[in-house]
Amino acid sequence: MNSRFDSALDWGALAPLRLRARGAADGLWAGPHRSLRRGAGVEFAGYREYSPGDDLRFLDRHALMRHGVRVVREFETDTDRSVRLVFDASASMGFSGSRAPGAKLAFAAVVGAALGWVALRGGDRVALDWLGEGGGSPLPWGSGMPAFERLVHVLEDAEARGSVEPARLASLLTRLGRSSPSGSITVFFSDFLDLPPNALEEIAALAGRNRSVIAVQVLAPDELDLPFGGPVRLRALESDLVVDTDAPRARAEYQAALARLSATWRDGLVARGARWLRSSTLEEPGTVVRRVLESIAGAGS
Amino acid sequence: MSVLVGAALAVAVLVVLPLVAHFLRRGRAAELPFPPAALVKATQTSARRERKLEDRALFSLRALAIAALAVLGATPLVRCSRLSLARGAGASLAVAVVLDDSLSMRAAPRGKASHFERARDAALRLLDSARSGDSIAIVLAGTPARVALAPTTDLSLARRTVKELTPSDRGTDLTAALALARSSFLGAPERQRRLIVLSDFAAPTPPPGDPAPWLPLPELTEKLANCGVAAAEQHATRVAATVACTGADAARGRSLELRSGDKTVVKVALEPRAGVQSVTLSAAGAAVPLDLRLDGDDAIAEDDSAAVAPDTRGMRVSVLADETESGTATGGAPLVEQVITALERDVTLRPLTVVPDQAADLAEDALVVLDDPAVLGPEARGALTTFVEHGGMVAALLGPRAEAGRIGASLEPFALGAVRWEQPSKSRGANVASLGWLGAEAKSLGDVKPAGRALVDAGHTPGARVTATWTDGAPLVVERALGSGLVTTVTLPSSVSASDFALRPGFVALVDRWLDAARRRRGLTTSVAGTTWSFPGEHPSIVGPEGTLRVVETPDRGRSATPVLRGRYRITTERGEEIRTVSVDPEEITLEPAPPPASATAQASAPSGELLDASSDVAYAVLGLLGLELLLRLRRVDARPGFR
Numbered sequence: 001m002n003s004r005f006d007s008a009l010d011w012g013a014l015a016p017l018r019l020r021a022r023g024a025a026d027g028l029w030a031g032p033h034r035s036l037r038r039g040a041g042v043e044f045a046g047y048r049e050y051s052p053g054d055d056l057r058f059l060d061r062h063a064l065m066r067h068g069v070r071v072v073r074e075f076e077t078d079t080d081r082s083v084r085l086v087f088d089a090s091a092s093m094g095f096s097g098s099r100a101p102g103a104k105l106a107f108a109a110v111v112g113a114a115l116g117w118v119a120l121r122g123g124d125r126v127a128l129d130w131l132g133e134g135g136g137s138p139l140p141w142g143s144g145m146p147a148f149e150r151l152v153h154v155l156e157d158a159e160a161r162g163s164v165e166p167a168r169l170a171s172l173l174t175r176l177g178r179s180s181p182s183g184s185i186t187v188f189f190s191d192f193l194d195l196p197p198n199a200l201e202e203i204a205a206l207a208g209r210n211r212s213v214i215a216v217q218v219l220a221p222d223e224l225d226l227p228f229g230g231p232v233r234l235r236a237l238e239s240d241l242v243v244d245t246d247a248p249r250a251r252a253e254y255q256a257a258l259a260r261l262s263a264t265w266r267d268g269l270v271a272r273g274a275r276w277l278r279s280s281t282l283e284e285p286g287t288v289v290r291r292v293l294e295s296i297a298g299a300g301s
Numbered sequence: 302m303s304v305l306v307g308a309a310l311a312v313a314v315l316v317v318l319p320l321v322a323h324f325l326r327r328g329r330a331a332e333l334p335f336p337p338a339a340l341v342k343a344t345q346t347s348a349r350r351e352r353k354l355e356d357r358a359l360f361s362l363r364a365l366a367i368a369a370l371a372v373l374g375a376t377p378l379v380r381c382s383r384l385s386l387a388r389g390a391g392a393s394l395a396v397a398v399v400l401d402d403s404l405s406m407r408a409a410p411r412g413k414a415s416h417f418e419r420a421r422d423a424a425l426r427l428l429d430s431a432r433s434g435d436s437i438a439i440v441l442a443g444t445p446a447r448v449a450l451a452p453t454t455d456l457s458l459a460r461r462t463v464k465e466l467t468p469s470d471r472g473t474d475l476t477a478a479l480a481l482a483r484s485s486f487l488g489a490p491e492r493q494r495r496l497i498v499l500s501d502f503a504a505p506t507p508p509p510g511d512p513a514p515w516l517p518l519p520e521l522t523e524k525l526a527n528c529g530v531a532a533a534e535q536h537a538t539r540v541a542a543t544v545a546c547t548g549a550d551a552a553r554g555r556s557l558e559l560r561s562g563d564k565t566v567v568k569v570a571l572e573p574r575a576g577v578q579s580v581t582l583s584a585a586g587a588a589v590p591l592d593l594r595l596d597g598d599d600a601i602a603e604d605d606s607a608a609v610a611p612d613t614r615g616m617r618v619s620v621l622a623d624e625t626e627s628g629t630a631t632g633g634a635p636l637v638e639q640v641i642t643a644l645e646r647d648v649t650l651r652p653l654t655v656v657p658d659q660a661a662d663l664a665e666d667a668l669v670v671l672d673d674p675a676v677l678g679p680e681a682r683g684a685l686t687t688f689v690e691h692g693g694m695v696a697a698l699l700g701p702r703a704e705a706g707r708i709g710a711s712l713e714p715f716a717l718g719a720v721r722w723e724q725p726s727k728s729r730g731a732n733v734a735s736l737g738w739l740g741a742e743a744k745s746l747g748d749v750k751p752a753g754r755a756l757v758d759a760g761h762t763p764g765a766r767v768t769a770t771w772t773d774g775a776p777l778v779v780e781r782a783l784g785s786g787l788v789t790t791v792t793l794p795s796s797v798s799a800s801d802f803a804l805r806p807g808f809v810a811l812v813d814r815w816l817d818a819a820r821r822r823r824g825l826t827t828s829v830a831g832t833t834w835s836f837p838g839e840h841p842s843i844v845g846p847e848g849t850l851r852v853v854e855t856p857d858r859g860r861s862a863t864p865v866l867r868g869r870y871r872i873t874t875e876r877g878e879e880i881r882t883v884s885v886d887p888e889e890i891t892l893e894p895a896p897p898p899a900s901a902t903a904q905a906s907a908p909s910g911e912l913l914d915a916s917s918d919v920a921y922a923v924l925g926l927l928g929l930e931l932l933l934r935l936r937r938v939d940a941r942p943g944f945r
Binding site for chain 2: 091092095191193194222223226228232233234235236237238239241242243244245246249250253254257258261
């Protein structure tokens with residue numbers, strides 16, 4: 001992990017932050033989130049018809065005696081929430097440019113680690129997966145500080161290289177779709193520049209069914225404004241493409257193309273209930289963490 | 302060249318170094334990683350072109366700087382030579398520069414400056430080498446030769462005078478120009494004298510003289526093929542053109558085109574031969590003004606076109622004569638008319654029966670001849686006076702009718718007071734000495750014994766001047782200037798009953814003189830470039846091919862102007878408006894350069910080129926180049942591909 005990003009993050013400022021989501025979670029353990037399941041809670045949730053096997057402690061005997069109806073009383077329960085962090089570790093995420101303190105992957109890792117810290121500290125579960133060849137091994141669901149330490153360790157070993165293969169992406173997203181419980185939150189960190197053509201549809205398909213998907217586009221400042229002067233030869237990092245251009249003349253057209261690409265991703269994801277954020281590696285990582293948390297709070301059903 | 306100089310100049314080989322560096326760097330833009338490269342539009346051509354231009358400027362500067370350094374290393378061992386005045390023992394010089402501004406100096410070898418421009422530049426270079434105290438005179442060899450600058454030690458004035466010189470369409474009068482230049486040395490205190498001639502010598506060879514001329518630009522005598530339209534004049538429906546060519550090659554394949562505005566009227570091919578050839582073209586139905594143009598290219602482009610002069614046959618002469626008295630025994634027109642016709646002048650004769658009462662009736666006339674007129678009434682006198690005052694000419698041959706006066710009538714403006722007819726005449730002939738202005742023919746009048754003669758008192762007539770007398774002193778010819786015109790009175794009629802005066806050559810010469818005077822006063826409708834037009838008693842405004850022509854006023858000649866360019870001139874005076882055409886002398890085109898023999902020119906004592914040390918100039922050039930290179934590099938650093 002890039003130490004410059006690490007030092008730029010005020011971990012103390014993250015202490016008051018909590019992971020809040022509008023939808024109910026389907027956790028395994030007790031936690032701060034409203035659960036999809038009814039159980040031994042303290043907040044009355046309503047009545048339902050008795051069925052054999054129900055705990056007789058919740059049978060409303062007053063209703064039975066007055067009206068001869070067997071109903072059971074239900075109470076809401078709280079549970080933990082599953083947060084999955086997916087990082088794009090393709091070669092393009094290794095780009096830093098001239099003005100950013102580090103690579104895009106490093107920035108994403110710091111933001112992701114901070115997000116994981118907020119989630120784990122609130123008792124939620126965190127898992128980690130990778131797009132691209134450069135990432136390390138994925139992390140299964142885990143909770144508590146040991147899970148955070150594993151998370152940081154894996155992120156520190158990450159290296160941006162290669163590209164995102166369509167087959168690998170499809171396989172990953174299929175696995176994520178199966179293993180993400182209802183109420184889970186999946187956060188993608190990527191520049192969304194060199195992903196396979198079907199990536200948008202497949203990522204958007206993860207949203208819905210009470211699952212939240214947050215896409216965080218991470219771009220270097222140089223990618224935002226093409227600051228070069230005079231004639232330059234630009235080389236893509238995930239293909240053999242080389243472009244000779246006159247940067248000042250091509251700047252406006254490039255920015256328009258970038259805006260169109262981002263709009264395509266944003267519109268495609270939002271239409272399926274997902275959320276889209278764009279960040280620059282010049283931003284303060286804590287700010288991006290807050291924006292992601294705010295986005296999570298506003299996402300879901 | 303010494304080994305040291307060669308070694309210094311060999312440094313210039315290093316000029317290939319920036320060239321090699323240029324080729325190594327050319328077209329190689331900085332390659333930068335950029336993930337969203339696919340979103341950037343390629344503008345390869347533009348980028349490379351800009352880079353190429355920028356590199357070329359830098360390369361040129363560096364190459365020049367290295368070359369200049371090499372030259373600097375070789376100087377002052379290497380020196381340059383240029384045209385300059387040589388002087389002995391540092392004494393001051395008397396310099397006369399003869400610069401030919403004739404038409405032939407307009408010749409320009411293909412792709413080079415004209416002879417005139419080269420001559421003017423050479424004169425300026427020579428003046429640059431003049432020193433304070435040198436006396437400079439500038440003489441122009443275009444016809445007529447004239448002094449553009451009298452001897453002066455003001456070098457800045459001399460330079461300014463030379464810079465302001467412009468080529469003209471004049472002929473060449475090199476002989477007179479050299480005489481003028483040599484006369485400028487008279488009384489000059491300087492013992493060293495330089496006569497510099499900058500001419501193509503397309504003129505008769507000037508006679509040798511002292512000092513001998515120095516010809517610093519012998520290349521001006523290069524023979525160049527040229528054809529030109531010398532003159533063109535319209536006669537009724539025809540245009541007669543005079544075309545001159547230096548050789549058959551210059552005329553071969555070329556044709557003469559008559560144009561009316563933008564429209565071509567007719568086109569005639571030239572005969573491929575040298576010299577002057579007359580070409581007649583039909584101008585029937587063509588609207589004036591007409592112009593002639595010679596197609597093709599030659600050494601002088603300016604003489605390939607010419608304005609067509611309007612028909613000059615329109616000069617009209619009115620004659621009042623009694624056919625019975627002024628005629629001959631064999632019949633025919635009066636003698637005066639016959640003389641005018643015999644002179645074959647392009648004039649139109651108009652016989653008068655009476656003197657017109659209105660001046661407008663004489664407006665078209667250039668000359669009015671009254672043979673033995675009777676006294677004139679007030680209306681006729683007024684008409685004649687107005688005609689004369691506006692530039693006309695009237696001649697009267699007084700006879701016996703002059704004496705027959707009546708109340709209110711006189712012979713004014715010919716004579717104030719009474720005119721007496723003396724018969725028999727007491728004269729024994731004309732005073733030949735007083736008729737010297739008439740030429741050799743004057744002698745024929747020495748023994749004229751008229752039967753009678755008119756006696757006038759010239760003393761009573763203001764402005765009258767007796768120009769010829771009888772042997773007894775009585776006036777024979779009296780001239781009187783009146784306004785812009787001239788009144789001539791002869792005290793003898795043409796009638797053979799009075800004398801055989803009209804049958805003598807002297808009478809023909811006298812009429813010829815009247816016609817010449819009338820033509821001059823009417824105005825020359827055509828003239829060659831360099832001819833001075835006089836406008837006595839008028840305030841002319843002249844617009845020519847290059848704008849308004851300057852009119853000068855001198856005490857002796859009055860107002861005059863000298864057109865030096867061929868073309869059409871519009872002259873506006875109090876009398877009205879007229880068009881005059883200026884042509885060129887055909888000899889100015891046909892005469893080929895023929896420099897005087899070497900023996901007649903200064904060679905042994907000719908000034909030579911002066912060796913100049915150019916070290917300081919080269920050093921400044923090197924500094925300037927290095928400064929420029931630095932500026933350009935700073936600009937390149939700002940614009941270098943990278944981050945802002």
